[in-house]
Amino acid sequence: AIQMTQSPSSLSASVGDRVTITCRASQEIRNDLGWYQQKPGKAPKLLIYAESTLQSGVPSRFSGSGSGTDFTLTISSLQPEDFATYYCLLSGTFGQGTRVEVK
Amino acid sequence: EVQLVESGGGLVQPGGSLRLSCAASGFTFSTSGMNWVRQAPGKGLEWLSYISISGSSAYYADSVRDRFTISRDNAKNSLYLQMNSLRAEDTAVYYCARDLRADAYDIWGQGTLVTVSS
Numbered sequence: 001a002i003q004m005t006q007s008p009s010s011l012s013a014s015v016g017d018r019v020t021i022t023c024r025a026s027q028e029i030r031n032d033l034g035w036y037q038q039k040p041g042k043a044p045k046l047l048i049y050a051e052s053t054l055q056s057g058v059p060s061r062f063s064g065s066g067s068g069t070d071f072t073l074t075i076s077s078l079q080p081e082d083f084a085t086y087y088c089l090l091s092g093t094f095g096q097g098t099r100v101e102v103k
Numbered sequence: 104e105v106q107l108v109e110s111g112g113g114l115v116q117p118g119g120s121l122r123l124s125c126a127a128s129g130f131t132f133s134t135s136g137m138n139w140v141r142q143a144p145g146k147g148l149e150w151l152s153y154i155s156i157s158g159s160s161a162y163y164a165d166s167v168r169d170r171f172t173i174s175r176d177n178a179k180n181s182l183y184l185q186m187n188s189l190r191a192e193d194t195a196v197y198y199c200a201r202d203l204r205a206d207a208y209d210i211w212g213q214g215t216l217v218t219v220s221s
Contacts, residue, residue, distance in 0.1 A: 087148055
């Protein structure tokens with residue numbers, strides 16, 4: 001089974017910062033990778049799928065990129081509502097999560 | 104309104120059984136693959152199971168294979184998860200989620216808490 005390594009496990013950032021989160025697969029994959037946002041006590045929310053396709057209604061400050069084994073979620077200018085935990089998903093395997101906290 | 108609503112969670116003793124339900128509304132359930140995902144307290148997300156549109160195909164995570172069974176009733180717009188031989192480590196919030204594609208679960212329920220404890 002493909003293993004997913006998500007990093008960092010947490011980060012501290014300020015409003016307006018550019019934030020980057022990475023998922024690395026143990027073997028080359030197609031662009032079947034998604035990104036999710038989860039806030040405390042809430043269900044996850046789909047942000048991006050197929051590596052870079054923005055889900056309807058998701059702000060354009062979120063973007064996804066990558067290929068092969070390395071994939072990245074970028075928040076171009078962090079907003080107050082973006083402080084949350086982010087997960088990648090590939091073939092039924094979620095990354096370990098990245099908690100984005102207030103600096 | 105598009106929504107999924109889980110029910111059936113609660114407290115169960117180790118070795119016991121529980122059946123979770125997920126009621127769908129606001130979209131065409133009968134043409135949607137569906138998943139169960141869980142989250143242990145303070146932990147990350149874990150995919151558990153997927154069922155195809157017709158119910159003829161089902162897949163499971165190793166952690167629940169042979170103990171959990173996913174099923175669906177398209178006439179009732181409902182998804183189910185039969186959980187047997189429950190263990191303490193099965194304690195989690197259980198979510199149902201629509202499968203847009205393998206990496207895109209686009210509709211999620213609010214979750215139902217299952218606690219396995221004596």
